[in-house]
Amino acid sequence: MANRYSYLSRNLWSGFLFGVGIVAFLDETLFHQLLHWHHFYDQSTTNVGLVSDGFFHAFSWFATIAGLFLFADLRRRQALWMKRWWGGILLGAGAFQLYDGIIQHKLMRIHQIRYVDHVIIYDIVWNVIALIMIIIGTVLLVQTRRKAKVETKV
Amino acid sequence: MSHHHGDSSIAGGEFLFTQILLALPFIVGLVVYGTALYISKKKKREWSLSRSILWTVGSLLGLASVSGPLAQSALTDFTAHMAGHLLLGMLAPLLMVLAAPMTLVLRALPVKAAKRLTKLLRTWPVRIVTDPLVASLLNVGGLWLLYTTNVYALMHQSLWLHIFIHLHVFIAGYLFTVSMIYIDPVPHRKSYLYRAIVLIAALAGHGILSKYIYGSPPEGVPAEQAEAGGMLMYYGGDAIDLVIIFILCLHWYRAARPRTLKENTNYQTV
Numbered sequence: 001m002a003n004r005y006s007y008l009s010r011n012l013w014s015g016f017l018f019g020v021g022i023v024a025f026l027d028e029t030l031f032h033q034l035l036h037w038h039h040f041y042d043q044s045t046t047n048v049g050l051v052s053d054g055f056f057h058a059f060s061w062f063a064t065i066a067g068l069f070l071f072a073d074l075r076r077r078q079a080l081w082m083k084r085w086w087g088g089i090l091l092g093a094g095a096f097q098l099y100d101g102i103i104q105h106k107l108m109r110i111h112q113i114r115y116v117d118h119v120i121i122y123d124i125v126w127n128v129i130a131l132i133m134i135i136i137g138t139v140l141l142v143q144t145r146r147k148a149k150v151e152t153k154v
Numbered sequence: 155m156s157h158h159h160g161d162s163s164i165a166g167g168e169f170l171f172t173q174i175l176l177a178l179p180f181i182v183g184l185v186v187y188g189t190a191l192y193i194s195k196k197k198k199r200e201w202s203l204s205r206s207i208l209w210t211v212g213s214l215l216g217l218a219s220v221s222g223p224l225a226q227s228a229l230t231d232f233t234a235h236m237a238g239h240l241l242l243g244m245l246a247p248l249l250m251v252l253a254a255p256m257t258l259v260l261r262a263l264p265v266k267a268a269k270r271l272t273k274l275l276r277t278w279p280v281r282i283v284t285d286p287l288v289a290s291l292l293n294v295g296g297l298w299l300l301y302t303t304n305v306y307a308l309m310h311q312s313l314w315l316h317i318f319i320h321l322h323v324f325i326a327g328y329l330f331t332v333s334m335i336y337i338d339p340v341p342h343r344k345s346y347l348y349r350a351i352v353l354i355a356a357l358a359g360h361g362i363l364s365k366y367i368y369g370s371p372p373e374g375v376p377a378e379q380a381e382a383g384g385m386l387m388y389y390g391g392d393a394i395d396l397v398i399i400f401i402l403c404l405h406w407y408r409a410a411r412p413r414t415l416k417e418n419t420n421y422q423t424v
Contacts, residue, residue, distance in 0.1 A: 040365070040368060040384075040385060040388075041365050041368045041369050041384075043369065045365075045369070050362055050365055050366065051358075051362055053361075053362075053365070054358040054359070054361040054362035054365070055354075055355075055358040057357075057358070057361050058354045058355070058357035058358035058360075058361055059354055059358075061357065061392060061395065061396065061399065062350065062353065062354050062357070062399050065396070065399050065400055065403050066350070066399075066403055069403045069404070069406065069407045072407060073407060073410065076411070076412065077412055
């Protein structure tokens with residue numbers, strides 16, 4: 001598959017967009033709709049939090065679909081590189097979750113993870129998972145980039 | 155909610171007049187589409203049944219939102235009002251745009267008239283109102299004005315304001331949809347990236363307004379109705395926008411196909 005070396009960034013972006021989309025989708029279905037931990041609106045939400053939430057929600061909605069169309073595009077070009085695509089997914093999902101967990105939940109106070117006394121534990125678990133996803137994603141991306149460099153030099 | 159039942163509110167015969175007036179454009183639309191379909195068939199040109207169905211269903215949804223029981227309860231119930239607006243401003247326009255009415259009308263018209271119509275579509279006012287940014291501002295900006303000022307309360311007292319706002323919601327919704335997805339011939343095409351960015355911004359503006367309504371009800375709307383209405387606007391808007399996003403991405407995907415690829419290539423994952 002020599003093609004995949006010419007589409008390194010598209011593999012990354014397809015994964016990244018889909019990763020942002022899927023984590024936002026899980027946030028909505030799992031934490032808002034099924035568990036009812038997250039609230040649709042919290043009276044302590046700042047205005048900037050409302051705006052940030054709106055833009056990220058809209059972007060993630062678009063990103064889910066756009067990421068999948070990019071995936072289809074990579075397939076028809078025979079340029080799909082699953083390992084790199086997964087790296088993109090984990091980076092996108094982790095980055096969004098970290099932004100959501102630190103900036104949106106804590107600084108902008110759009111809503112809390114769960115309305116309980118010891119929410120700090122939820123916050124730590126949430127953000128540590130985000131960091132782990134970012135680290136694994138980055139490792140995968142660096143590995144595939146190195147491999148591409150070696151392979152295309154020969 | 156006293157103003158809904160007060161002396162100055164729209165009621166009885168006045169409201170019947172409003173319903174008929176707002177229903178007229180949709181009925182005219184159905185007649186025009188049907189006539190164009192008839193002429194086009196006489197010219198032995200095929201027209202897919204699904205497009206005719208889309209137009210009919212879209213028009214009926216539009217009709218249901220401006221007249222009949224839903225329009226009646228929308229006067230006093232904000233959630234019903236929001237359901238009506240989702241139909242009038244989003245779903246009906248989307249289905250009607252997908253029915254490709256301009257293509258059908260251009261086929262049915264005599265060549266000379268069709269050329270004149272195409273010329274009209276190329277003029278600068280059409281170009282401006284079908285620009286994604288302008289159409290989005292007309293659409294979402296209009297909604298912000300409606301729900302964050304006293305316009306919503308005034309709408310229930312003035313017959314003409316009521317008519318104007320409902321016409322605006324439909325027309326702005328239609329322009330928004332045609333500015334984003336190209337089903338009919340579009341003389342002023344905008345890039346996919348530009349449309350995608352504006353679409354995301356418009357979606358964001360819509361979502362932010364929904365949550366804003368949830369937290370700060372418009373004048374005269376009880377809190378629990380604003381909450382239900384805001385959530386309906388948020389999730390209903392998401393569902394309909396999903397279709398618009400999908401079609402935009404599909405067209406983008408098709409336009410970006412690799413030209414050198416052979417027809418029968420075996421698609422293979424890594």
